[in-house]
Amino acid sequence: MSYIQLKEEELPVIQQNSDYAIVAITKHGVALARSLHEKFSNSDLYYMSKFETGDELSRRIQMFQGSVRMLFPALFPVYKGIIIIISLGAVVRMIAPLLKDKKTDPGIVVIDDKGEHVISVLSGHLGGANELTREVAAALNARPIITTASDVQGTIPVDLFGQRFGWQWDSAEKLTPVSASVVNEEKIAVIQESGERDWWMYDTPIPSHIQRFSSIIEALAEEPQAALIVTHRILNKEEEVILGNGVLYRPKVIVLGMGCNRGTSSDEIEQIIIETLGELQFSIKSVKAISTIDLKKDEEGLLKVVEKYKWDFKYYIPPELNEIAIDQPSETVFKYTGAYGVSEPAAKRYSGVEQLVLTKKKSGNVTISVAVMDFKDI
Known part of the structure; x- marks a missing residue:
């Protein structure tokens, strides 16, 4: 198997297959990263070649040789978020020269070597690091560390809903108004016909203004103000009414x-x-x-x-x-x-x-x- 060669002043060649990257450099970190990669299907995994196990090709895992610091210039421009199992101080020093703007920098999340804490480091809001932190922590049963004061409300992140499972939304057109409805605690319908069911990421119960339904017709009868629809089906004309203020998600099923x-x-x-x-x-x-x-x-x-x-x-x-x-x-x-x-x-x-x-x-x-x-x- 070929490895990514990391050299000074030379941008490495990587293969982006997903929206998020996971990077690890230690024995325990690699084991944790492999476990997270299985649970977080919308991710690409990178780790040092000395930890090769033999199944990397079939799992599309990419291995590298050289200093991990030289991997990040290739990851920054192409990934929405980067999940790094390296000490926080080391991560800060390595990514500092790459930082440009909160509107363009990827979300950076750091996990400790034991997988006990998941820390939102960079681009918490616009880059989605805060919600990515919650998603990763939920997948690892770890503690999310988020220091942004306005992110303590604890509700559904409409733009990242189901990201750890690889769900895709059909269109971004209604992401903003539906997000506003969720934050403002309007009557929200979550309609799920297929896909993973454990999408609620918090220890607290789902708020009363968010109701779960198994069909669109059932939800329409309750006249919700906004909807999140999770299905692999193509909607018919009658069902498309729900998209007036709704986001349609495609689970990988x-x-x-x-x-x-x-x-x-x-x-x-x-x-x-x-x-x-x-x-x-x-x-x-x-x-x-x-x-x-x-x-x-x-x-x-x-x-x-x-x-x-x-x-x-x-x-x-x-x-x-x-x-x-x-x-x-x-x-x-x-x-x-x-x-x-x-x-x-x-x-x-x-x-x-x-x-x-x-x-x-x-x-x-x-x-x-x-x-x-x-x-x-x-």
Whole structure:
């Protein structure tokens, strides 16, 4: 595996896949960073190559050699926030020459080596470091340290809602008015059809002016003044009314089980994915992963699509796929691959669900199955 070489007066080449970066340089810090990286899916992880474990390539972890100080000039311009597991004093000295303006500097969050405290250091408001601190602390069960006086209210951060899970909002148009409604304690509806349920980050109960609903129609009947909608579905005309003062979030819940003939182009694979999601009325922003058999781990078309959309890519050996009960086992597929199916069991194994939304569809050179991950109520 190649490493990022950090040299004086030379900007390192990094691969940005997410909105946030995690950086660690010690043994305990790396262990903590790896754990956080699993929980905080919208993040890229960087650590020193001497702590290599062997799974970095499959997890898209980037390792570096040289002084970590020389990594930050490459991270600052491209990430919304940087989570650093290094002592606070050292971080301040390393980033000081890079600071420009609170409107452009990324949010900087520091975690101690034991993961007990998460500290908002830089760009607390505009850079989102205060809310990022709360998100990270919630993921680690740590104590958030925030010193901004006006940030003690403790409510939903509309612009960062679900960020630690990788949720994306469809449009920024209503972020400001909905945020104002939340801060002003107006009647707020949180409508969640899919995605992680443990989004409330505080020890206190959810305020009474924020109500949870399982459907848009149910929420509309209560006439909320603003809404946060979490769903992988494309809304119909009747439901779109909620967006008058609402923000639509796309949780990462869709798993695509896929098989294809050798040499299938990325264009064909991508087109079939788009068509299939359109038929299901699902948003492509909610796709989390493509899963397949290990025979396809180097399939160029699949790899190009995964890289384009920054999706997870997981492949299984035939015995792992054969452990999964499927509706359409195939002796022919078994003859050539050693597995009785590819797309169907791969989707089920990754998602953890027993029932697929789409069991299997063959189109051209591609076979596709679709699962929606199920997160139980807390």
